[in-house]
Amino acid sequence: MPRIRRAVEKIHKIDEEELIILKKRVDIATAVIIVFIAILIARLWFLQIKKGEEYVKLSENNRIRIQQIQAPRGNILDRFGRVIITNRPYFNLVWTKEDAPNPDEVVKRLSQILGEDISMLLSSIREASGQPRYMPILLKEDIDWKTLVYIENHHFELPGVRVEVMPSRDYLYGNMASHLIGYLGQINKEELEALKQKKYQGGDLIGKMGIEKLFEQQLHGEKGYRYLEVDVLGFEQQILQHQDPLPGNDLQLTIDIDLQQTAEKAMEGLGGAVVAMEVNTGKLLALASSPPLRLDEFIGGISTKVWQEHLNDPLHPLIDKTIQGQYPPGSTYKIVTALAGLGERIITPETVFYCNGGLNIYNRRYGCWKTAGHGAISLQRALAESCDVYFYQVGIRVGVDKLAVYAESLGLNQQTGIDLEHEKPGLIPTSAWKKKKKNERWQDGETLSIAIGQGFDLATPLQICRMTAGLVNGGKLYKPQIIEEIKNPEGATLEKIQPVLLGTVQGSEHNRNLIIKGLIDAVNTRHGTAGSAKLPGITVGGKTGTAQVVRMAKFKSIPESQLPRKYKDHAWFTCFAPAEKPEIAVTVLVEHSGHGGSVAAPIAKQVLQEYFKDRLVVETEP
Structure with missing residues (x-):
């Protein structure tokens, strides 16, 4: 009997040790699960709360495009109200990074179509590197009708490329008073930095000399915009929202x-x-x-x-x-x-x-x-x-x-x-x-x-x-x-x-x-x-x-x-x-x-x- 009792006690002792070990394992596993759940919750909070708005925007940008509409510059008149300079529509060739992340092939093709040096086109893209991916980059101003028709007919072969209608200066009296009136040119990096609070962007035309420069803020106007829904290829499906541009103010000169x-x-x-x-x-x-x-x-x-x-x-x-x-x-x-x-x-x-x-x-x-x-x-x-x-x-x-x-x-x-x-x-x-x-x-x-x-x-x-x-x-x-x-x-x-x-x-x-x-x-x-x-x-x-x-x-x-x-x-x-x-x-x-x-x-x-x-x-x- 004593021998049997000792054997039973030994078995009980072994079971208690195993239970202690098992309990420790369960505790460790529980702690790991709790930590994992905590990490998961934290990540979900970061994604949905902290970065939620940003990712919603990114998601929307897969189907929504913001298209800016350039404002017509103000007219320039003589002292009797006769128009000296007004605006006419012209066509710009632009490219959007989001629709074609790799520009090399597109630029190579465009250089052949436009007769432009590849380095010039790539330079335009590099200068606009800091702007949002959905914003169009100006590649060529005032393309002719032949180029316009070709681009439209080969749109599928040129991802991210489209034609924008822009207002351009129309000089009704040719080069009259040219030194006084001045001329327009693309905004450069220094000008863009100086005017960043005025909603200018790369590719915008601004006054470079004369009245066009000195009265830029009066003449420039405010851009409009369109929110467009597009398909996976970037083609427009419908207009979600629209705001017309505000033309610039007119300048009446003392000149006759x-x-x-x-x-x-x-x-x-x-x-x-x-x-x-x-x-x-x-x-x-x-x-x-x-x-x-x-x-x-x-x-x-x-x-x-x-x-x-x-x-x-x-x-x-x-x-x-x-x-x-x-x-x-x-x-x-x-x-x-x-x-x-x-x-x-x-x-x-x-x-x-x-x-x-x-x-x-x-x-x-x-x-x-x-x-x-x-x-x-x-x-x-x-x-x-x-x-x-x-x-x-x-x-x-x-x-x-x-x-x-x-x-x-x-x-x-x-x-x-x-x-x-x-x-x-x-x-x-x-x-x-x-x-x-x-x-x-x-x-x-x-x-x-x-x-x-x-x-x-x-x-x-x-x-x-x-x-x-x-x-x-x-x-x-x-x-x-x-x-x-x-x-x-x-x-x-x-x-x-x-x-x-x-x-x-x-x-x-x-x-x-x-x-x-x-x-x-x-x-x-x-x-x-x-x-x-x-x-x-x-x-x-x-x-x-x-x-x-x-x-x-x-x-x-x-x-x-x-x-x-x-x-x-x-x-x-x-x-x-x-x-x-x-x-x-x-x-x-x-x-x-x-x-x-x-x-x-x-x-x-x-x-x-x-x-x-x-x-x-x-x-x-x-």
């Missing part, structure tokens, strides 16, 4: 189409500028730089070849000569010298100097344009006949620093403030300027050159036109104005731009009127230098100028007509009318063309004829 066209036609084949301004407001009626830009060359990016052609063009079409061309003002500067002489009481209207064809001073002879001389001459006739010797005498007595004071009060040596980029300030020197710039003392002989608008003097055509307006409008210096109104797409006025008075001309009204009399005589007397600007029934006053160009010694004795173009003088003419109550000032600068009276004045006359066409007296044959 008729005057602008007249100015540009008169300058055909020439380099230079024409500026016409309302004298009592500063509103610009014409702002023509010649030759104009060919605007269609810039949309979508100008080629290196064409850009180089423009750079090598001797007429320099890339420069807006109205505000960037800086030229010696020539005898138009005699207005400044006369005002300074009167203001400083160096001269009176009766002061007479003698001109024998030149002035011997400082051990050299300073010539007058009229080598036979003008004889005894006073202010009014000196202005009319543009006697250099008279203004040498006045200038040397006034001094370079005082001349600069009066020049600056007339708006020279400073930007005019026009709402265009890269305006040049010109240059009116002083003795301090020369010391700082060249570390040299001012020489008295240099003052003689300055007094007749040569030497260091530089001015833009816009500056000279504003100077003329300031002389005849009572001494007011206005900011040149190019925008009349900003209107919404329905034509309602959002903002009417008011004239801005920036300063006043130094000197009395009496002194200004004395100068005006001399300028009237320049056009209307027998020996005046500007008789070619005379109009029947309208009294015109004006000042010619011939800005000398530095020449090589071997050309000094050659007649002007036989000189190579680049060595010919620049021709100036600045004028106002009607003289009794001035309304308009016109300034013309023709590069390397000769004398102001024979070249520039007839161009100004054409602009004045257009402006006064309803008031001119018809001349009859005797």
Whole structure:
């Protein structure tokens, strides 16, 4: 019996040990299951709650596309509301990553269809790498009908490729006012970063120059969109939601189409500028730089070849000569010298100097344009006949620093403030300027050159036109104005731009009127230098100028007509009318063309004829 009892006890002991081991195993298994369930719950929470919205969007994007609709840019109108630039539909070729993740085969095929370099197409794709996969990438702008038809007929062979209808600029008057209006181009990375808060994206067209750039936010408008349901191949099934785009605002300019066209036609084949301004407001009626830009060359990016052609063009079409061309003002500067002489009481209207064809001073002879001389001459006739010797005498007595004071009060040596980029300030020197710039003392002989608008003097055509307006409008210096109104797409006025008075001309009204009399005589007397600007029934006053160009010694004795173009003088003419109550000032600068009276004045006359066409007296044959 004891033996049996011990055997039973041993069996019980073994069972208890196994139960303990089994229990430990069950506990471990239970813990593993609990941990697994916890991980599963956490993962489900992450997927459904934390990332749920994102994955819903990704799921929807398998069947939904967001298609943006470009907004038409605002129209650009002239001062009378006539449309200069509007929009037309054109067709862009775009590619969507989501419908064809691997672009290589598609791009290879498209390069053959479009005749485009593969690297250019891939570059467009790389530049848009940061945008959402469902957003289209612009590959080619404004494709022709032949390409459009081919793409549509071979759509299945070009996954992700489609044609978008876009609004494009339609230049109703060709390249008219091209430097003023500017052009559009694709947004670059720097511009995209700067405008990222304005809902721009890669491939958008934005203003790159002129009004198109400076008023981009007004002209651009707001994009619309369509939510499209598509099938697995990316083909549209139905429109789920639609929002029309909002067109940009319209800009009504101060420019008069008729005057602008007249100015540009008169300058055909020439380099230079024409500026016409309302004298009592500063509103610009014409702002023509010649030759104009060919605007269609810039949309979508100008080629290196064409850009180089423009750079090598001797007429320099890339420069807006109205505000960037800086030229010696020539005898138009005699207005400044006369005002300074009167203001400083160096001269009176009766002061007479003698001109024998030149002035011997400082051990050299300073010539007058009229080598036979003008004889005894006073202010009014000196202005009319543009006697250099008279203004040498006045200038040397006034001094370079005082001349600069009066020049600056007339708006020279400073930007005019026009709402265009890269305006040049010109240059009116002083003795301090020369010391700082060249570390040299001012020489008295240099003052003689300055007094007749040569030497260091530089001015833009816009500056000279504003100077003329300031002389005849009572001494007011206005900011040149190019925008009349900003209107919404329905034509309602959002903002009417008011004239801005920036300063006043130094000197009395009496002194200004004395100068005006001399300028009237320049056009209307027998020996005046500007008789070619005379109009029947309208009294015109004006000042010619011939800005000398530095020449090589071997050309000094050659007649002007036989000189190579680049060595010919620049021709100036600045004028106002009607003289009794001035309304308009016109300034013309023709590069390397000769004398102001024979070249520039007839161009100004054409602009004045257009402006006064309803008031001119018809001349009859005797």
